[in-house]
Amino acid sequence: MTEPARHSMRLGTRMLALLCLLVALSGLSAPAVRAEELNVAVAANFFATLQKLAPKFEQASGNKLLLSSGSSGQFYTQIREGAPFDVLLSADSDRPKQLEAEGLGLAGSRFTYAIGTLVLWSPKPDVVDRDGKVLRGGAFHMIGIADPRNAPYGTAAQQVLTALGLWQQLNQDKKLAVGENINQAWQFAATGNVDMAFVALSQVSDRNAISGSYWLPPQALYTPLQQDAVILTRTSKRALAETFLKWLRADPQAIAGIKAAGYHIAE
């Protein structure tokens, strides 16, 4: 056998040994026993906010939150297929209502934990004026929005543009860049690929300060962006789930955190 052939044999043997080691180790990693854990499915737009709030709840209650981020539609499908989530914080109110009606959501547990605000935003100063007149001028290349078919903020953006009588024209002129979700719309603008985008105020506001330029469309132009939470019927930790939602609804720290992230709270 030549030297290179021996080398490749050795390599193969070593890799096989490494593989065996990994497989053997994988059997050893039994999960350690922890305090009670709550599996929370949270809509992508609220994920960063909840990530910041979670340690406060964990400190106050002594339990742990396991956060799973995703789109509300995907969570709805997964919950129907038996996903082991205890609580869903959705990006809309339709899916929690639907889950409640189907008996998958605990009747009476649903409430609006946050109301989103739509904003037309550019990372650059002086691009968007405070009255949104820039939309009528047409002196821009493209606007980013989230897909109106499956993202609530996309639907809201469509409603605003329709109310202003601009929706058809902008579509005809191919001036709308449609992102799969609201984060993609934000990325279009943040990377300068579009001049401005309809995004969530929570994405561009940091402790009530907004960088760049923006316009807040009047709330009368779009259906309120209610985000509902619901406890899932299959949970085995109902008491903890209730404690968490009660905390999210009433604790001053939680409310301050939600507001600082750019959401409203239901009255």
Place this chain on the structure above:
Amino acid sequence: MIASFYSPDDLVALWISLKLAAVTVALLLLLCTPLAWWLATTRSRLRVLGEAMAALPLVLPPTVLGFYLLLFLGPYGWGGRLMHHLGLQPLSFSFGGLVIGSMLYSMPFVIQPLQAAFHAVGTRALEVAATLRARPWDRFFTVAVPLARRGFITGSVLAFAHTLGEFGVVLMLGGNIPGRTQTASIVIFNHVEALDYSGAQRLSITLLVACFILLLIVYSANRSRAEVAAVA
């Protein structure tokens, strides 16, 4: 030092990714070796059907694979009901479910190199072994397998790297649950969703380097093999 570079969640996710890739490759080698041997040696018309089915995961969008597996393994699907009859938990949203999904997803990457390698072994060496009274099992393990080792190396490393980078299937079937089904590629997705780009960078560069090294191994193994052929 490692602990300060990665967050605890990142480390757990990396561990789950490694574990998933290792278990997947080990099981795939067991499953695909006989399958690839059959595909490489059979004259049956069923071969074409087998080849098409084995290549299907290459062209299907991972979300389609994940969606069908979710329906199949969920409590109302056949797989889920079977598990229920056996008195077991359904496999969706568990590590076991991810292993099944990853095996399907990475299967072509093991079968195809193995099939090509077995094909290259040909019948001559095996016939010679047979004249020396080697029994079929003996011929397979002492002649065919060593001659096809390049296929085993290529298949294992490609499947390992492909499983590390898996996203759509894992997200759909696993549900993004920290410590259980949240792999490194999903944590990257979470970091991006939370606009935490430095967190995403750390894990992305890790996967990039890991996959590059694995591919280097494949190509250097193939190169030394080619040199052998040239010398001989």
